[in-house]
Amino acid sequence: MEMQEPALPNATALxxxxxxxMERGWAESHALIERRYHRVxxxxxxxxxxxISPALPERDVKSFILQRGVPKMYRIASIWCGFxxxxxxxxxxxxxxxxxxxxxxxxxxxxSAPSGGRWRRIDWRPANxxxxxxxxxxxxxxxxxxxxxxxxxxGEYRVxxxxxxxxxxxxxxxxxxxxxxxxxxxxxHWPMLR
Numbered sequence: 001m002e003m004q005e006p007a008l009p010n011a012t013a014l015x016x017x018x019x020x021x022m023e024r025g026w027a028e029s030h031a032l033i034e035r036r037y038h039r040v041x042x043x044x045x046x047x048x049x050x051x052i053s054p055a056l057p058e059r060d061v062k063s064f065i066l067q068r069g070v071p072k073m074y075r076i077a078s079i080w081c082g083f084x085x086x087x088x089x090x091x092x093x094x095x096x097x098x099x100x101x102x103x104x105x106x107x108x109x110x111x112s113a114p115s116g117g118r119w120r121r122i123d124w125r126p127a128n129x130x131x132x133x134x135x136x137x138x139x140x141x142x143x144x145x146x147x148x149x150x151x152x153x154x155g156e157y158r159v160x161x162x163x164x165x166x167x168x169x170x171x172x173x174x175x176x177x178x179x180x181x182x183x184x185x186x187x188x189h190w191p192m193l194r
Contacts, residue, residue, distance in 0.1 A: 011143075011146045015138035019141070028162065030125070030161065032159075032160050033124045034120060037119075044115060046102040046114060049103060051100065052101075054098050056100075061166065062180075065166065074103050074167070076166075077160050078162070080159045082156065083159075122152075144159045
């Protein structure tokens with residue numbers, strides 16, 4: 001008996017449904033696709049913290065970073081959906097959209113991309129990967145979903161956007177300061193997002 005590939009969900013409708021479930025801000029990056037690796041490796045990587053929530057207000061994130069006291073580069077990643085691509089077809093994971101605070105284990109001043117980690121960005125971009133400045137944008141999410149259904153090799157993937165970049169630095173004495181920036185204009189500006 002020949003296996004039939006599952007029907008492609010309407011990628012645009014699915015992207016709109018995801019954005020209805022979790023707000024997409026005007027300053028979020030374009031969609032990125034990250035692939036799951038079973039071996040984390042020893043290279044610099046993005047590592048999840050315990051701070052996970054669909055809302056994840058910036059004030060709570062700053063408070064968490066200051067309380068933790070670790071001077072590093074951080075990002076708020078919006079995780080929209082996940083897919084498992086197999087030889088017999090594609091299936092969507094059941095987790096709802098959420099946000100997670102992740103820290104970069106490497107030197108934030110280094111001009112290098114992550115080389116390790118459980119999740120690593122693949123070499124894919126939406127057709128128009130420049131920032132649109134539109135709240136609730138869905139085109140790039142739909143393109144990522146379509147790519148995963150048609151062109152991705154077998155593996156486990158997630159579609160993410162970057163809501164905010166944060167740099168925690170030591171200032172006078174033991175005090176820390178957290179600077180924030182939008183990752184909206186072009187994620188390639190940030191070497192650790194490549």
